[in-house]
Amino acid sequence: MHMQRRQVIGAAIGGAFAAALAPQGAVRAAEAPFAEKFVKPTADKPLLACFNENPLGLSMEARAAVAKSAAVCNRYPFARAETLRKACADFVGGKPEEIVLSQGSAEAIRASVESYAHEPGATLIIPELTYSDGEMAAKRNGMPVVKVKMGKNWSIDIPAMRAAAAEAAKKGPAVVYFVNPNNPTSTIADTNQLFDWIRSQPKNTVFLMDEAYGEFVVDPSWKSTIELVHAGAKNVIVMKTFSKIFGMAGLRLGFAYTASPELHKRVHDHIAYDFFMNTPAIEAALAEIGDLGFLRLSNSENKEARKIMEDLFKELNLEYLPSQTNFCFFNLKGPLEPFAKAMKAENILVGRPFPPALTWCRISYVRPEEMKYVADVMRGLRKKGVI
Structure with a gap:
């Protein structure tokens, strides 16, 4: 029996997305093209x-949708952007008003960092070996960056990250940028340590969780921080992208998801327009998100x-x-x-x-x-x- 879409969403949040999407039966319709x-x-x-x-x-469905969209590219995409916002909310199990659309996840990362960059004492906390966009956004805005040494086998040392963030939070906002699974190491962080840290609600600390590769995880111990957003965590922004498993790197589309109205406003206020995504990208995403x-x-x-x-x-x-x-x-x-x-x-x-x-x-x-x-x-x- 095929999994229902809601079950797939649940599997994604629980760290079993790849298993949920494992081949079923001998030949799949998607394979032939x-x-x-x-x-x-x-x-x-x-x-x-x-x-x-x-x-x-x-x-194939997304390619057809992109070609068809050419006929309406002369029109502003307001309505279809809202349809996409609803689809993204459904995908993560959230509400449309909790979604900020962006040009890839890169813009959401930039906007999130930039929204804190000019506050007194604000500091970005990152592992020393991770994706560079968070650090680049901070440096462009004159925001100090603290790089935390990696643990054994290039793992993210969460206790050390936690200590660095606590120290930074004494001076101003501590913005923790966390890529999980991490790039370039290809590995996941310790879920229990990470969740315990976020749930402790450390003072003056916000977590920017970049989960670009979450759909590829096969380790059942991994959990998406989407789970914490569902539980009402107000100190987390989860960033997703259509660039990876959805194959849309050239169409530039992603989104940020948070249960905090204050964090949502921060991201939204630093993105040019989250209702002006380009029409081919919207149509490709709508075709693929349920495929x-x-x-x-x-x-x-x-x-x-x-x-x-x-x-x-x-x-x-x-x-x-x-x-x-x-x-x-x-x-x-x-x-x-x-x-x-x-x-x-x-x-x-x-x-x-x-x-x-x-x-x-x-x-x-x-x-x-x-x-x-x-x-x-x-x-x-x-x-x-x-x-």
């Missing part, structure tokens, strides 16, 4: 294993690609972190640059350097046949002594 035909990459069309995109692109077949296929292929790389790392005896995302993070035990150059020579682009993990490499999962090609190239580089 994406029948894989591997084409060896070239210099003009390299394999982009560097941006954490969905290699399937838009679903369980496409989401199943995206997750199924991601799991195949993950296994290919994990098997390779074991074969080559390379240290790697347990991926809960659509990319992996592994240790070359040497500088990244020679490896990246060698991969580029084979027309494969890999992730940029992520200080302080200077010997580690991030590779985005591509389609299974492409992932096998990446693995074969890496086997060849091992023979050449590059790895």
Whole structure:
């Protein structure tokens, strides 16, 4: 029996979204249009294993919706933006008035940070190895940033983060930017420690929870902080994006979700217009947000690609972190640059350097046949002594 959409939402919040979207039956209707035909990459069309995109692109329904939307792109999208707001609220199990639409999650991150940046004593607290948008927004606004050292295996040290935030909160607002699952490490934080911290309602502290990769998580211990928003937490803003599993990185759409009217106003007041999203993006999102077949296929292929790389790392005896995302993070035990150059020579682009993990490499999962090609190239580089 197919899961109802509300059950899928519940699974997403409980950290079992990937399991909920596992293939059911022998052949899925969504699979046929994406029948894989591997084409060896070239210099003009390299394999982009560097941006954490969905290699399937838009679903067939979303492509049709984008094409159809051209006929109404001369009209302002006020009404359809409100339809999308309702769909996003349904997806997370919230209310439309708790949703702020944004240009990707990046704008929601910027707006959230910026809304505190000019308050006396405001400080951004981040792990030293995480996605850079929070830090960039703070620095552009002259807001101090405290980077907290990572724990073992590049884990986020929540007790250390908590101590740093408590110290910062003595001077002004402590804004904690938390990416979970984390980028570039591909790992999840300790849910119990994180939830205990947020539930303690630390004084003068707000949590910006970036859950861009939450739909890829397979570890049942993970929980979305959406659960805390549902419980009424007023110190949390959860940010979601359509750029990852929904394959809409080029259409720029995301949203912020909070149960706090005060936090909602902060984000809303620092976004230009949350009712002026572009029409093709709105229509693509509305087509995909309920397309369980496409989401199943995206997750199924991601799991195949993950296994290919994990098997390779074991074969080559390379240290790697347990991926809960659509990319992996592994240790070359040497500088990244020679490896990246060698991969580029084979027309494969890999992730940029992520200080302080200077010997580690991030590779985005591509389609299974492409992932096998990446693995074969890496086997060849091992023979050449590059790895």
